[in-house]
Amino acid sequence: MTSPVAQPNRTKVRIGLGLISTIFVGSIVLLVVTNDPLGRAMMAGVAFVCFVRIALLVRWIRSQRVDGLAA
Numbered sequence: 707m708t709s710p711v712a713q714p715n716r717t718k719v720r721i722g723l724g725l726i727s728t729i730f731v732g733s734i735v736l737l738v739v740t741n742d743p744l745g746r747a748m749m750a751g752v753a754f755v756c757f758v759r760i761a762l763l764v765r766w767i768r769s770q771r772v773d774g775l776a777a
Contacts, residue, residue, distance in 0.1 A: 716770065723763045730756035 730753055737749040 716767070719763060719767065723760065723767070726756050726759050726763070730760060 733749045733752040733756060737746055737753060740746050740749060
């Protein structure tokens, strides 16, 4: 017996996108303010990971919008 695939809640995905965007902006600010090379490297890493996740979430939201209009 197969179980139905659960559809992600788009509202929760958008809230997560907002939180990740806030972390991204904070890491960019800390990247500029921090003087320690290790701290700057860590903030650059956090900013990079957040940027990748933001791009993936935006792409998923757009693909869902196109699928929703087509159906």
